[in-house]
Amino acid sequence: MKIIGLIITVVTGALLIYAAADFPAWSDPASPASTYLSPHFIEKTMEETSVPNIVTAVLADYRGFDTMFETTVIFSAGVVCFFLLRISRREEEEPETRYYRHVLTGVTIQLKEGYKMPPSADFERIDAVWTPPDLIIKTGCRILIPFVQLFALYVIAHGHHSPGGGFQGGVILGASVILLAISHDLRTAVRRMSEKLIGILCAVGVFIYAGTGALCLLLKQNFLDYSALAGVLHVDPITARSHGILIVEIGVGIAVLATMIWIYNNISSAGRYRQGL
Amino acid sequence: MTDLISMVVAKYNYWIYITLMMIGLYAMIAKNNLVKKIVGMNIFQTAIILFYVSIGVKKGATIPILEHGHGPNAHHVVHAVDYINPLPHVLMLTAIVVGVATLGVALALAIRIYNNYNTLEEDEILAQVREK
Numbered sequence: 194m195k196i197i198g199l200i201i202t203v204v205t206g207a208l209l210i211y212a213a214a215d216f217p218a219w220s221d222p223a224s225p226a227s228t229y230l231s232p233h234f235i236e237k238t239m240e241e242t243s244v245p246n247i248v249t250a251v252l253a254d255y256r257g258f259d260t261m262f263e264t265t266v267i268f269s270a271g272v273v274c275f276f277l278l279r280i281s282r283r284e285e286e287e288p289e290t291r292y293y294r295h296v297l298t299g300v301t302i303q304l305k306e307g308y309k310m311p312p313s314a315d316f317e318r319i320d321a322v323w324t325p326p327d328l329i330i331k332t333g334c335r336i337l338i339p340f341v342q343l344f345a346l347y348v349i350a351h352g353h354h355s356p357g358g359g360f361q362g363g364v365i366l367g368a369s370v371i372l373l374a375i376s377h378d379l380r381t382a383v384r385r386m387s388e389k390l391i392g393i394l395c396a397v398g399v400f401i402y403a404g405t406g407a408l409c410l411l412l413k414q415n416f417l418d419y420s421a422l423a424g425v426l427h428v429d430p431i432t433a434r435s436h437g438i439l440i441v442e443i444g445v446g447i448a449v450l451a452t453m454i455w456i457y458n459n460i461s462s463a464g465r466y467r468q469g470l
Numbered sequence: 471m472t473d474l475i476s477m478v479v480a481k482y483n484y485w486i487y488i489t490l491m492m493i494g495l496y497a498m499i500a501k502n503n504l505v506k507k508i509v510g511m512n513i514f515q516t517a518i519i520l521f522y523v524s525i526g527v528k529k530g531a532t533i534p535i536l537e538h539g540h541g542p543n544a545h546h547v548v549h550a551v552d553y554i555n556p557l558p559h560v561l562m563l564t565a566i567v568v569g570v571a572t573l574g575v576a577l578a579l580a581i582r583i584y585n586n587y588n589t590l591e592e593d594e595i596l597a598q599v600r601e602k
Contacts, residue, residue, distance in 0.1 A: 194500060197499075198499035205492065206489070206492040210484075216481060216484055219524065220528060222528045222529060236549070238536070245535055245536040260564060273575050277578040278578050355535065356535070358563075452571065463581050463585070
Protein backbone atom coordinates (compact mmCIF):
# COMPACT_ATOMS: atom_id res chain seq x y z
CA MET A 194 0.00 0.00 0.00
CA LYS A 195 2.83 2.40 0.86
CA ILE A 196 4.57 1.78 -2.48
CA ILE A 197 1.34 2.18 -4.46
CA GLY A 198 0.61 5.41 -2.58
CA LEU A 199 4.10 6.71 -3.24
CA ILE A 200 3.80 5.92 -6.97
CA ILE A 201 0.37 7.62 -7.18
CA THR A 202 1.55 10.77 -5.40
CA VAL A 203 4.79 11.04 -7.40
CA VAL A 204 2.98 10.58 -10.73
CA THR A 205 0.21 13.07 -9.80
CA GLY A 206 2.79 15.55 -8.51
CA ALA A 207 4.87 15.25 -11.67
CA LEU A 208 1.78 15.81 -13.85
CA LEU A 209 0.77 18.87 -11.80
CA ILE A 210 4.29 20.33 -11.98
CA TYR A 211 4.30 19.71 -15.74
CA ALA A 212 0.95 21.53 -15.97
CA ALA A 213 2.22 24.39 -13.78
CA ALA A 214 4.43 25.49 -16.67
CA ASP A 215 1.28 26.74 -18.44
CA PHE A 216 0.03 28.64 -15.39
CA PRO A 217 0.41 32.45 -15.23
CA ALA A 218 3.58 33.66 -13.50
CA TRP A 219 3.54 34.55 -9.80
CA SER A 220 1.97 37.98 -9.04
CA ASP A 221 1.24 38.80 -12.69
CA PRO A 222 -1.38 41.61 -12.82
CA ALA A 223 -2.57 40.39 -16.26
CA SER A 224 -3.27 36.83 -15.15
CA PRO A 225 -6.70 35.43 -16.15
CA ALA A 226 -7.85 35.29 -12.51
CA SER A 227 -7.52 39.08 -12.12
CA THR A 228 -8.85 40.25 -15.49
CA TYR A 229 -12.50 39.27 -15.89
CA LEU A 230 -14.62 39.55 -12.75
CA SER A 231 -12.32 40.99 -10.10
CA PRO A 232 -11.81 44.49 -11.70
CA HIS A 233 -15.59 44.97 -11.55
CA PHE A 234 -15.63 44.07 -7.85
CA ILE A 235 -12.69 46.38 -7.06
CA GLU A 236 -13.94 49.39 -9.02
CA LYS A 237 -17.70 49.18 -8.46
CA THR A 238 -18.05 47.87 -4.87
CA MET A 239 -17.97 51.37 -3.36
CA GLU A 240 -20.63 52.69 -5.76
CA GLU A 241 -22.92 49.71 -5.44
CA THR A 242 -22.70 48.79 -1.74
CA SER A 243 -20.74 51.61 0.00
CA VAL A 244 -18.54 49.03 1.78
CA PRO A 245 -14.77 49.74 1.59
CA ASN A 246 -13.79 46.16 2.45
CA ILE A 247 -14.27 44.42 -0.89
CA VAL A 248 -13.92 40.95 0.64
CA THR A 249 -16.87 41.57 2.97
CA ALA A 250 -19.00 43.00 0.16
CA VAL A 251 -18.31 40.06 -2.16
CA LEU A 252 -18.78 37.54 0.65
CA ALA A 253 -22.14 38.70 1.93
CA ASP A 254 -23.66 40.49 -1.06
CA TYR A 255 -22.39 39.43 -4.50
CA ARG A 256 -21.86 35.84 -3.38
CA GLY A 257 -24.46 35.89 -0.60
CA PHE A 258 -26.14 32.71 -1.75
CA ASP A 259 -22.87 30.78 -1.56
CA THR A 260 -22.13 32.09 1.94
CA MET A 261 -25.63 31.18 3.11
CA PHE A 262 -25.01 27.55 2.25
CA GLU A 263 -21.51 27.68 3.77
CA THR A 264 -23.24 28.70 7.00
CA THR A 265 -25.64 25.79 6.56
CA VAL A 266 -22.66 23.44 6.11
CA ILE A 267 -21.20 24.64 9.41
CA PHE A 268 -24.58 24.24 11.11
CA SER A 269 -24.92 20.68 9.84
CA ALA A 270 -21.36 19.87 10.96
CA GLY A 271 -22.31 20.91 14.50
CA VAL A 272 -25.49 18.85 14.38
CA VAL A 273 -23.61 15.82 12.99
CA CYS A 274 -21.05 15.96 15.82
CA PHE A 275 -23.93 16.09 18.30
CA PHE A 276 -25.75 13.11 16.78
CA LEU A 277 -22.57 11.02 16.43
CA LEU A 278 -21.21 11.54 19.91
CA ARG A 279 -23.77 12.75 22.43
CA ILE A 280 -24.76 10.10 24.92
CA SER A 281 -28.24 10.80 26.24
CA ARG A 282 -28.86 10.87 29.96
CA ARG A 283 -31.01 7.74 29.82
CA GLU A 284 -28.40 5.57 28.12
CA GLU A 285 -25.60 6.72 30.37
CA GLU A 286 -25.64 4.92 33.69
CA GLU A 287 -25.56 7.59 36.38
CA PRO A 288 -22.79 7.05 38.93
CA GLU A 289 -23.94 5.69 42.29
CA THR A 290 -22.09 8.34 44.24
CA ARG A 291 -22.17 12.03 43.41
CA TYR A 292 -19.61 14.56 44.54
CA TYR A 293 -20.36 18.16 45.42
CA ARG A 294 -17.83 20.82 46.29
CA HIS A 295 -18.51 23.86 48.46
CA VAL A 296 -17.21 26.74 46.33
CA LEU A 297 -15.99 29.00 49.15
CA THR A 298 -14.28 26.51 51.44
CA GLY A 299 -13.44 23.74 48.98
CA VAL A 300 -15.02 21.08 51.20
CA THR A 301 -16.18 18.11 49.12
CA ILE A 302 -19.15 16.01 50.13
CA GLN A 303 -20.15 12.62 48.81
CA LEU A 304 -23.79 11.54 48.32
CA LYS A 305 -24.44 7.81 47.91
CA GLU A 306 -27.23 5.73 46.35
CA GLY A 307 -28.31 8.30 43.78
CA TYR A 308 -29.22 11.07 46.24
CA LYS A 309 -29.16 14.50 44.63
CA MET A 310 -28.24 17.86 46.06
CA PRO A 311 -30.98 20.50 45.71
CA PRO A 312 -29.72 23.17 43.30
CA SER A 313 -27.87 25.94 45.12
CA ALA A 314 -25.22 28.53 44.31
CA ASP A 315 -22.92 27.46 47.15
CA PHE A 316 -22.22 23.95 45.85
CA GLU A 317 -21.00 22.82 42.44
CA ARG A 318 -21.13 19.25 41.17
CA ILE A 319 -17.74 17.73 40.33
CA ASP A 320 -16.47 14.44 38.88
CA ALA A 321 -14.68 11.70 40.79
CA VAL A 322 -11.43 12.49 38.96
CA TRP A 323 -11.71 16.25 39.50
CA THR A 324 -8.45 18.18 39.85
CA PRO A 325 -8.47 21.79 41.04
CA PRO A 326 -7.58 24.20 38.20
CA ASP A 327 -4.33 26.11 38.64
CA LEU A 328 -4.87 29.51 40.29
CA ILE A 329 -2.59 31.47 37.95
CA ILE A 330 -4.15 29.99 34.79
CA LYS A 331 -7.65 30.46 36.19
CA THR A 332 -7.11 34.12 37.11
CA GLY A 333 -5.22 34.90 33.91
CA CYS A 334 -7.98 33.47 31.73
CA ARG A 335 -10.66 35.22 33.77
CA ILE A 336 -8.96 38.56 33.04
CA LEU A 337 -8.35 37.67 29.38
CA ILE A 338 -11.78 36.35 28.36
CA PRO A 339 -13.75 39.66 28.47
CA PHE A 340 -11.15 41.38 26.28
CA VAL A 341 -11.16 38.48 23.81
CA GLN A 342 -14.94 38.76 23.57
CA LEU A 343 -14.79 42.54 23.17
CA PHE A 344 -12.27 42.14 20.37
CA ALA A 345 -14.52 39.56 18.71
CA LEU A 346 -17.46 41.98 18.74
CA TYR A 347 -15.18 44.65 17.25
CA VAL A 348 -14.11 42.25 14.49
CA ILE A 349 -17.75 41.53 13.60
CA ALA A 350 -18.97 45.13 13.80
CA HIS A 351 -15.95 46.66 12.03
CA GLY A 352 -15.88 44.12 9.20
CA HIS A 353 -16.97 46.77 6.70
CA HIS A 354 -13.84 48.89 7.15
CA SER A 355 -11.07 46.51 8.25
CA PRO A 356 -10.26 42.80 7.94
CA GLY A 357 -12.99 40.93 9.77
CA GLY A 358 -16.59 39.82 9.60
CA GLY A 359 -18.92 37.17 10.88
CA PHE A 360 -16.73 34.11 10.34
CA GLN A 361 -13.63 35.53 12.04
CA GLY A 362 -15.50 37.23 14.90
CA GLY A 363 -17.63 34.15 15.51
CA VAL A 364 -14.54 31.94 15.77
CA ILE A 365 -12.91 34.35 18.26
CA LEU A 366 -16.10 34.43 20.37
CA GLY A 367 -16.25 30.64 20.33
CA ALA A 368 -12.56 30.44 21.26
CA SER A 369 -13.19 32.61 24.34
CA VAL A 370 -15.77 30.14 25.68
CA ILE A 371 -13.49 27.20 24.79
CA LEU A 372 -10.72 28.98 26.75
CA LEU A 373 -13.06 29.02 29.74
CA ALA A 374 -13.66 25.29 29.31
CA ILE A 375 -9.92 24.57 29.12
CA SER A 376 -8.82 26.80 31.98
CA HIS A 377 -11.59 25.76 34.39
CA ASP A 378 -13.47 22.60 33.41
CA LEU A 379 -16.17 21.65 30.95
CA ARG A 380 -18.93 21.78 33.59
CA THR A 381 -18.17 25.48 34.26
CA ALA A 382 -18.41 26.33 30.56
CA VAL A 383 -21.64 24.33 30.12
CA ARG A 384 -23.14 26.10 33.16
CA ARG A 385 -22.43 29.44 31.45
CA MET A 386 -23.65 28.29 28.06
CA SER A 387 -25.99 25.35 28.24
CA GLU A 388 -26.35 22.76 25.52
CA LYS A 389 -29.89 23.90 24.77
CA LEU A 390 -28.78 27.52 24.31
CA ILE A 391 -25.98 26.45 21.96
CA GLY A 392 -28.39 24.44 19.82
CA ILE A 393 -30.86 27.33 19.63
CA LEU A 394 -28.12 29.88 18.80
CA CYS A 395 -26.83 27.62 16.04
CA ALA A 396 -30.24 27.59 14.37
CA VAL A 397 -30.89 31.29 15.07
CA GLY A 398 -27.73 32.28 13.18
CA VAL A 399 -28.77 30.42 10.04
CA PHE A 400 -32.34 31.73 10.48
CA ILE A 401 -31.16 35.37 10.59
CA TYR A 402 -29.28 34.86 7.32
CA ALA A 403 -32.04 33.03 5.46
CA GLY A 404 -34.71 35.27 7.04
CA THR A 405 -33.01 38.41 5.72
CA GLY A 406 -33.03 36.86 2.27
CA ALA A 407 -36.69 35.89 2.57
CA LEU A 408 -37.57 39.39 3.81
CA CYS A 409 -36.08 40.84 0.60
CA LEU A 410 -38.23 38.36 -1.31
CA LEU A 411 -41.35 39.56 0.53
CA LEU A 412 -40.43 43.19 -0.28
CA LYS A 413 -40.67 42.37 -4.01
CA GLN A 414 -36.96 42.05 -4.77
CA ASN A 415 -34.69 39.07 -5.48
CA PHE A 416 -33.66 36.70 -2.68
CA LEU A 417 -30.80 38.34 -0.68
CA ASP A 418 -31.04 41.65 -2.62
CA TYR A 419 -30.58 43.91 0.42
CA SER A 420 -31.55 47.09 -1.45
CA ALA A 421 -35.15 45.99 -0.81
CA LEU A 422 -34.59 46.78 2.88
CA ALA A 423 -34.30 50.52 2.09
CA GLY A 424 -37.95 51.14 2.97
CA VAL A 425 -37.72 49.22 6.26
CA LEU A 426 -34.46 50.86 7.41
CA HIS A 427 -35.34 54.36 6.08
CA VAL A 428 -32.09 54.77 4.10
CA ASP A 429 -31.20 54.90 0.41
CA PRO A 430 -30.84 51.52 -1.41
CA ILE A 431 -27.00 51.60 -1.45
CA THR A 432 -26.69 52.16 2.31
CA ALA A 433 -29.37 49.50 2.77
CA ARG A 434 -27.06 46.99 1.06
CA SER A 435 -24.31 47.93 3.51
CA HIS A 436 -26.67 47.45 6.48
CA GLY A 437 -27.99 44.20 5.02
CA ILE A 438 -24.42 42.87 4.92
CA LEU A 439 -24.00 43.72 8.62
CA ILE A 440 -27.22 41.90 9.59
CA VAL A 441 -26.14 38.83 7.67
CA GLU A 442 -22.64 38.91 9.19
CA ILE A 443 -24.16 38.95 12.68
CA GLY A 444 -26.15 35.85 11.74
CA VAL A 445 -23.00 34.13 10.49
CA GLY A 446 -21.15 35.13 13.68
CA ILE A 447 -23.83 33.61 15.94
CA ALA A 448 -23.93 30.37 13.94
CA VAL A 449 -20.13 29.98 13.90
CA LEU A 450 -19.84 30.82 17.63
CA ALA A 451 -22.38 28.18 18.61
CA THR A 452 -21.01 25.52 16.26
CA MET A 453 -17.40 25.91 17.48
CA ILE A 454 -18.46 25.47 21.12
CA TRP A 455 -20.80 22.58 20.24
CA ILE A 456 -18.09 20.68 18.35
CA TYR A 457 -15.54 21.29 21.12
CA ASN A 458 -17.91 20.20 23.91
CA ASN A 459 -18.86 16.98 22.14
CA ILE A 460 -15.38 15.99 20.99
CA SER A 461 -13.39 16.89 24.12
CA SER A 462 -15.66 14.85 26.41
CA ALA A 463 -16.62 12.17 23.82
CA GLY A 464 -20.28 13.18 24.24
CA ARG A 465 -20.43 12.72 28.04
CA TYR A 466 -20.18 16.40 29.04
CA ARG A 467 -18.18 15.55 32.14
CA GLN A 468 -14.62 16.53 32.91
CA GLY A 469 -13.56 17.37 29.36
CA LEU A 470 -9.87 17.94 28.76
CA MET B 471 20.00 25.46 -16.53
CA THR B 472 19.34 29.19 -16.12
CA ASP B 473 16.05 28.65 -17.99
CA LEU B 474 15.01 26.04 -15.47
CA ILE B 475 15.96 28.24 -12.50
CA SER B 476 14.08 31.25 -13.88
CA MET B 477 11.06 29.01 -14.52
CA VAL B 478 11.11 27.70 -10.96
CA VAL B 479 11.52 31.19 -9.47
CA ALA B 480 8.66 32.62 -11.57
CA LYS B 481 6.27 29.89 -10.45
CA TYR B 482 7.57 28.78 -7.05
CA ASN B 483 4.13 29.24 -5.46
CA TYR B 484 2.77 26.37 -7.58
CA TRP B 485 5.74 24.15 -6.65
CA ILE B 486 5.13 24.71 -2.93
CA TYR B 487 1.40 24.04 -3.20
CA ILE B 488 1.97 20.88 -5.26
CA THR B 489 4.53 19.58 -2.74
CA LEU B 490 2.20 20.25 0.21
CA MET B 491 -0.78 18.71 -1.60
CA MET B 492 1.16 15.54 -2.42
CA ILE B 493 2.32 15.22 1.20
CA GLY B 494 -1.33 15.38 2.25
CA LEU B 495 -2.43 12.93 -0.45
CA TYR B 496 0.31 10.46 0.50
CA ALA B 497 -0.70 10.64 4.16
CA MET B 498 -4.34 9.99 3.25
CA ILE B 499 -3.46 6.96 1.09
CA ALA B 500 -0.58 5.31 2.89
CA LYS B 501 -0.87 6.06 6.61
CA ASN B 502 -2.36 3.33 8.75
CA ASN B 503 -3.57 5.48 11.64
CA LEU B 504 -6.91 7.27 11.14
CA VAL B 505 -5.82 10.44 12.97
CA LYS B 506 -2.76 10.65 10.69
CA LYS B 507 -5.12 10.39 7.72
CA ILE B 508 -7.15 13.31 9.12
CA VAL B 509 -3.94 15.33 9.53
CA GLY B 510 -3.15 14.51 5.89
CA MET B 511 -6.58 15.80 4.87
CA ASN B 512 -5.86 19.07 6.69
CA ILE B 513 -2.48 19.48 4.97
CA PHE B 514 -4.29 18.93 1.65
CA GLN B 515 -6.79 21.69 2.51
CA THR B 516 -3.99 24.05 3.51
CA ALA B 517 -2.31 23.46 0.13
CA ILE B 518 -5.52 24.45 -1.68
CA ILE B 519 -5.79 27.60 0.46
CA LEU B 520 -2.19 28.51 -0.38
CA PHE B 521 -2.89 27.93 -4.08
CA TYR B 522 -5.94 30.19 -4.13
CA VAL B 523 -4.35 32.99 -2.09
CA SER B 524 -1.23 32.95 -4.29
CA ILE B 525 -3.43 33.30 -7.39
CA GLY B 526 -4.89 36.54 -6.00
CA VAL B 527 -1.52 38.30 -5.63
CA LYS B 528 -0.67 41.22 -7.95
CA LYS B 529 2.71 42.94 -8.10
CA GLY B 530 2.63 46.42 -6.50
CA ALA B 531 -0.94 46.08 -5.23
CA THR B 532 -2.28 46.28 -1.66
CA ILE B 533 -4.94 44.43 0.34
CA PRO B 534 -8.50 44.59 -1.06
CA ILE B 535 -9.78 47.25 1.34
CA LEU B 536 -10.34 50.58 -0.39
CA GLU B 537 -8.24 53.44 0.97
CA HIS B 538 -10.08 56.57 2.14
CA GLY B 539 -13.29 54.52 2.03
CA HIS B 540 -15.34 56.86 4.21
CA GLY B 541 -15.92 60.55 4.69
CA PRO B 542 -16.90 63.15 2.06
CA ASN B 543 -14.45 61.90 -0.61
CA ALA B 544 -15.42 58.25 -0.24
CA HIS B 545 -16.63 57.84 -3.81
CA HIS B 546 -13.38 58.50 -5.66
CA VAL B 547 -12.11 56.68 -8.77
CA VAL B 548 -10.61 53.28 -7.98
CA HIS B 549 -8.17 51.45 -10.27
CA ALA B 550 -8.20 47.66 -10.26
CA VAL B 551 -4.37 47.56 -10.57
CA ASP B 552 -3.92 49.01 -7.07
CA TYR B 553 -5.74 46.24 -5.20
CA ILE B 554 -5.18 42.49 -5.21
CA ASN B 555 -7.89 40.12 -6.39
CA PRO B 556 -10.53 39.82 -3.60
CA LEU B 557 -12.27 36.75 -5.00
CA PRO B 558 -9.79 34.03 -3.86
CA HIS B 559 -9.77 35.58 -0.37
CA VAL B 560 -13.57 35.33 -0.17
CA LEU B 561 -13.53 31.70 -1.25
CA MET B 562 -10.79 30.76 1.21
CA LEU B 563 -12.34 32.66 4.11
CA THR B 564 -15.31 30.32 4.04
CA ALA B 565 -13.11 27.31 3.17
CA ILE B 566 -11.08 27.75 6.37
CA VAL B 567 -14.15 27.68 8.62
CA VAL B 568 -15.70 24.81 6.68
CA GLY B 569 -12.32 23.03 7.03
CA VAL B 570 -12.59 23.34 10.81
CA ALA B 571 -16.14 21.97 10.68
CA THR B 572 -15.12 18.95 8.57
CA LEU B 573 -12.20 18.35 10.93
CA GLY B 574 -14.71 18.26 13.79
CA VAL B 575 -16.89 15.71 12.00
CA ALA B 576 -13.84 13.59 11.09
CA LEU B 577 -12.65 13.55 14.71
CA ALA B 578 -16.16 12.68 15.91
CA LEU B 579 -16.20 9.70 13.53
CA ALA B 580 -12.74 8.66 14.77
CA ILE B 581 -14.01 8.73 18.38
CA ARG B 582 -16.99 6.52 17.43
CA ILE B 583 -14.69 4.07 15.64
CA TYR B 584 -12.37 3.95 18.65
CA ASN B 585 -15.31 3.26 20.97
CA ASN B 586 -16.39 0.33 18.79
CA TYR B 587 -13.06 -1.28 17.92
CA ASN B 588 -10.69 0.02 20.65
CA THR B 589 -8.13 0.96 18.04
CA LEU B 590 -7.47 3.61 15.40
CA GLU B 591 -5.14 1.46 13.27
CA GLU B 592 -6.77 0.69 9.93
CA ASP B 593 -5.46 -2.89 9.50
CA GLU B 594 -6.60 -3.90 13.00
CA ILE B 595 -10.08 -2.46 12.33
CA LEU B 596 -10.28 -4.31 9.00
CA ALA B 597 -9.22 -7.58 10.68
CA GLN B 598 -11.97 -7.15 13.29
CA VAL B 599 -14.54 -6.36 10.58
CA ARG B 600 -13.59 -9.50 8.61
CA GLU B 601 -13.89 -11.70 11.71
CA LYS B 602 -17.54 -10.76 12.20
